Amino acid sequence: xxxxxxxxxxxxxxxxxxxxxxxxxxxxxxxxxxxxxxxxxxxxxxxxxxxxxxxxxxxxxxxxxxxxxxxxxxxxxxxxxxxxxxxxxxxxxxxxxxxxxxxxxxxxxxxxxxxxxxxxxxxxxxxxxxxxxxxxxxxxxxxxxxxxxxxxxxxxxxxxxxxxxxxxxxxxxxxxxxxxxxxxxxxxxxxxxxxxxxxxxxxxxxxxxxxxx
Amino acid sequence: xxxxxxxxxxxxxxxxxxxxxxxxxxxxxxxxxxxxxxxxxxxxxxxxxxxxxxxxxxxxxxxxxxxxxxxxxxxxxxxxxxxxxxxxxxxxxxxxxxxxxxxxxxxxxxxxxxxxxxxxxxxxxxxxxxxxxxxxxxxxxxxxxxxxxxxxxxxxxxxxxxxxxxxxxxxxxxxxxxxxxxxxxxxxxxxxxxxxxxxxxxxxxxxxxxxxx
DNA sequence: CCGCTGGTAGTCAAGTTTGACTAATTGGGG
DNA sequence: CCCCAATTAGTCAAACTTGACTACCAGCGG
Numbered sequence: 001x002x003x004x005x006x007x008x009x010x011x012x013x014x015x016x017x018x019x020x021x022x023x024x025x026x027x028x029x030x031x032x033x034x035x036x037x038x039x040x041x042x043x044x045x046x047x048x049x050x051x052x053x054x055x056x057x058x059x060x061x062x063x064x065x066x067x068x069x070x071x072x073x074x075x076x077x078x079x080x081x082x083x084x085x086x087x088x089x090x091x092x093x094x095x096x097x098x099x100x101x102x103x104x105x106x107x108x109x110x111x112x113x114x115x116x117x118x119x120x121x122x123x124x125x126x127x128x129x130x131x132x133x134x135x136x137x138x139x140x141x142x143x144x145x146x147x148x149x150x151x152x153x154x155x156x157x158x159x160x161x162x163x164x165x166x167x168x169x170x171x172x173x174x175x176x177x178x179x180x181x182x183x184x185x186x187x188x189x190x191x192x193x194x195x196x197x198x199x200x201x202x203x204x205x206x207x208x209x210x211x212x213x
Numbered sequence: 214x215x216x217x218x219x220x221x222x223x224x225x226x227x228x229x230x231x232x233x234x235x236x237x238x239x240x241x242x243x244x245x246x247x248x249x250x251x252x253x254x255x256x257x258x259x260x261x262x263x264x265x266x267x268x269x270x271x272x273x274x275x276x277x278x279x280x281x282x283x284x285x286x287x288x289x290x291x292x293x294x295x296x297x298x299x300x301x302x303x304x305x306x307x308x309x310x311x312x313x314x315x316x317x318x319x320x321x322x323x324x325x326x327x328x329x330x331x332x333x334x335x336x337x338x339x340x341x342x343x344x345x346x347x348x349x350x351x352x353x354x355x356x357x358x359x360x361x362x363x364x365x366x367x368x369x370x371x372x373x374x375x376x377x378x379x380x381x382x383x384x385x386x387x388x389x390x391x392x393x394x395x396x397x398x399x400x401x402x403x404x405x406x407x408x409x410x411x412x413x414x415x416x417x418x419x420x421x422x423x424x425x426x
Numbered sequence: 427c428c429g430c431t432g433g434t435a436g437t438c439a440a441g442t443t444t445g446a447c448t449a450a451t452t453g454g455g456g
Numbered sequence: 457c458c459c460c461a462a463t464t465a466g467t468c469a470a471a472c473t474t475g476a477c478t479a480c481c482a483g484c485g486g
Contacts, residue, residue, distance in 0.1 A: 002442075021465050031367065035310070042443055044466065049441080071465065097248070099310050099374060106366045150394040153319045153385065154244065161312060164377040172366065181363040215472075234435050255473055257436065262471080284435065 003036050003100045004046045006091060009084040010108045012047075012056060013076045019061070020044050020072070030107050036100040047074055055080035088112065092120040095127045097161065114176065114183040121173050128166040132159060216249050216313045217259045219304055222297040223321045225260075225269060226289045232274070233257050233285070243320050249313040260287055268293035301325065305333040308340045310374065327389065327396040334386050341379040345372060 011026040012018050018026075024043050032038040051058040056074045076084070089112070091105030109117050135158060148155070224239040225231050231239075237256050245251040264271040269287045289297070302325070304318030322330050348371060361368070 004442090019465080024465090030364065035367070035371065037443065039444065040466075041445075041468085045442065097312050099370070103367045103370060106370060107364055110363050150323050151243065151320055154248070154316045157312070157316060157319060157381065158248065160377070160381050164373070168370065168373050217472090232435080237435090250473065252474065253436075254438085254475075258472065 002046075003091075003098070003104050004038060004042050005050065006084070006087040006101075006104050006108070007032055007036065007038060008043060008046045008050070009055065009076060009080055009087070010104075010111070012074050013081065013084060013111075017059070017073050017075045019074065020047055023047070023074075032104070032107075035103045047072075050080065055083050085112070089120055092117065093123045093127060095124060095131055095162070095165070097158075110181060110183050112183065113185055117183065118173060118176060121169055121176070125166050125169050125173075128162050128169070132162045132166075135159065135162075215259075216304075216311070216317050217251060217255050218263065219297070219300040219314075219317050219321070220245055220249065220251060221256060221259045221263070222268065222289060222293055222300065223317075223324070225287050226294065226297060226324075230272070230286050230288050232287070233260055236260065236287075245317070245320075248316045260285075263293065268296050298325075302333055305330065306336045306340060308337060308344055308375070308378070310371075323394060323396050325396065326398055330396065331386060331389060334382055334389070338379050338382050338386075341375050341382070345375045345379075348372065348375075 007027055007030070008023055011023045014026075015022060020040075020043060024038075024040060027033065027036075027038045027043065047056065047058075050056045051074065054077060057077050059073045059075065061071045061073055088105060088108055091101045092109060094101070112120075135155065220240055220243070221236055224236045227239075228235060233253075233256060237251075237253060240246065240249075240251045240256065260269065260271075263269045264287060267290060270290050272286045272288065274284045274286055301318060301321055304314045305322060307314070325333075348368065
């Protein structure tokens with residue numbers, strides 16, 4: 001799964017109706033250009049592709065009398081909504097070591113109910129533990145570890161990531177169980193997109209914090 | 214940077230001369246299909262592309278009398294060797310949250326000298342700390358954290374990953390400083406590729422440990 | 427000696443991502 | 457009033473990735 005689809009569906013859904021540039025802005029607001037491959041090309045491509053697949057409905061907007069570039073507004077379909085929730089649930093439960101997927105899931109989790117999110121995160125913890133077991137069993141040669149030489153450091157690194165990832169998830173579960181944040185069906189939702197003409201508080205300022213060291 | 218190039222260059226270099234299928238096997242031996250996007254298509258593509266760019270030298274092998282598919286053997290050029298070491302050093306120092314890049318670097322680090330690797334890893338730790346500082350400064354609104362709502366969990370997750378990643382790197386530095394593994398110029402090198410007809414000890418067995426939870 | 431499985435070696439079309447580019451509008455400064 | 461920079465909105469070719477597919481051979485059971 002590409003994280004772009006999840007992000008784009010989430011943005012369009014929260015707007016009701018949005019054109020490419022708006023989606024692009026929301027993703028920047030979420031910081032997605034930092035932790036995912038959310039470039040203009042990918043976003044416009046995803047919109048077109050998902051429209052072709054029936055997940056979005058494209059409305060060609062007649063160019064304003066003043067001219068200007070042709071725009072298209074998108075609306076999410078029922079099929080798209082279904083896909084959105086499938087991807088969102090997956091992003092919270094699947095452990096595939098892709099931090100961008102989890103980040104997107106965290107940003108959008110409040111579209112689900114609190115209890116469901118807690119269940120999904122518990123499932124995630126179980127998945128991490130299962131993955132850890134299977135990796136350690138599979139890659140431990142009969143002659144004992146250490147046999148692998150420096151290659152064993154790769155496994156060591158995975159296992160470490162799994163363990164710390166599980167621990168972090170447990171702490172998140174505690175925070176959510178303790179009442180943090182506002183989830184679907186709990187009154188006034190957190191505003192997750194920018195309104196018309198609203199300014200991105202994180203958009204300007206210093207140049208990006210270094211994506212690469 | 215795509216991790217495929219690093220892996221392919223590393224495999225070809227260790228063989229001296231290799232055709233696509235051999236490279237493919239090495240990557241499987243390293244477990245790269247588990248933690249990177251090393252699929253046949255990507256590997257053959259990378260070989261062709263890098264040959265076109267002068268990083269590899271392609272030798273068309275006359276089809277054996279028995280027929281069979283046409284093969285090409287590749288050899289690394291001087292330019293390719295340079296690129297290899299550039300990518301390898303980058304993979305060990307750059308903190309871009311892509312675990313596949315670090316995994317590849319760990320698997321190939323012994324092509325460098327022990328002291329250099331220690332230096333690169335120290336540099337990595339510095340990069341992680343710098344990144345952490347810039348992220349926390351940049352994303353902490355003046356009204357105090359908590360202002361961000363659940364979006365703050367994304368940052369929380371990044372910071373947690375950075376901290377545990379730095380800690381793991383420190384422990385790796387200790388192991389290497391303590392004499393673990395055999396690096397370039399330290400006598401009998403660790404054999405990192407499969408010889409002709411050698412069997413991959415990790416190739417068969419149970420179906421893959423679940424890549425996704 | 428027929429067909430089947432498994433290993434060897436690689437191709438291909440379709441889809442995705444990248445990074446640079448185009449093009450119009452707005453809002454000043456000189 | 458003209459030009460410049462920034463903002464808004466999007467396109468495009470080139471590169472890369474994916475997953476399924478081709479083709480050949482060896483060995484083996486029946």
